[in-house]
Amino acid sequence: MTELARRSFLAGAAALAVAVPGRSSGAAAPRVVIAGAGFTGATCAEYLRKYAPGIAVTRVDRNPPHVACPGSNEVLVGLKRIQDLRRDVSAMARGRGLTFLRGEIAAIDPARRSIRLSNGQTVAGDALMVAPGIGFRWGAVQGYNQTTESTLPHAWIAGPQTEALRSSTPDPTRQPDRHPHHS
Numbered sequence: 001m002t003e004l005a006r007r008s009f010l011a012g013a014a015a016l017a018v019a020v021p022g023r024s025s026g027a028a029a030p031r032v033v034i035a036g037a038g039f040t041g042a043t044c045a046e047y048l049r050k051y052a053p054g055i056a057v058t059r060v061d062r063n064p065p066h067v068a069c070p071g072s073n074e075v076l077v078g079l080k081r082i083q084d085l086r087r088d089v090s091a092m093a094r095g096r097g098l099t100f101l102r103g104e105i106a107a108i109d110p111a112r113r114s115i116r117l118s119n120g121q122t123v124a125g126d127a128l129m130v131a132p133g134i135g136f137r138w139g140a141v142q143g144y145n146q147t148t149e150s151t152l153p154h155a156w157i158a159g160p161q162t163e164a165l166r167s168s169t170p171d172p173t174r175q176p177d178r179h180p181h182h183s
């Protein structure tokens, strides 16, 4: 999505969000679709649930569990395990009036306030919030690409990248050899 398209989409979504509470009584519950169930998506869903419990909220993410970046430095130095950073966003949604849908978001249609998943399914709402976190512009750094990330892990997205960086980092709990043997 271009920057301009993204801005006009966000402006439209904000206007819709303001319009939702003004619906006539008896109308179906307003629906909000949140693309991404990381920190931003989860926070938005939580506050909607708290302050506007009549709104039906659906979060869509490729990943239950979500693996948090905060804390990943502790995994790198052996103070935490990667499983300590995992949160099952699907289980957290259950029983709390939130719907979670697992899927890879392939396209966003701002005009229809809908997203299309890679399996062809379309999810539409009265308002749409986009919270997908960061992505990569492969090729922006000369010589660094999707193949190189396995040999030079960046760990900017927690999970396998954190584990790859951890296994390529010397174990900080190992004492340095004070009496190296010189041949």
Ligand SMILES: Cc1cc2nc3c(=O)[nH]c(=O)nc-3n(C[C@H](O)[C@H](O)[C@H](O)COP(=O)(O)OP(=O)(O)OC[C@H]3O[C@@H](n4cnc5c(N)ncnc54)[C@H](O)[C@@H]3O)c2cc1C
Pocket (backbone or CB within 6 Å): 035, 036, 037, 038, 039, 040, 041, 060, 061, 062, 063, 066, 068, 069, 070, 071, 072, 073, 103, 104, 105, 106, 131, 132, 133, 134, 155, 156, 157
């Ligand atoms: C190494 C590291 C350490 C950090 N430590 C801290 C810290 O100590 N404290 C702190 O406050 N912040 C920290 N941060 C920053 C913090 O992680 C981010 O600010 C936060 O994750 C942003 O939240 P978000 O919801 O925007 O994105 P994310 O949390 O990344 O969530 C985005 C979600 O969207 C989903 N998604 C993306 N694209 C698609 C798609 N096409 N289809 C389906 N789902 C998709 C992803 O699976 C993900 O669950 C750290 C970041 C890094 C990289």
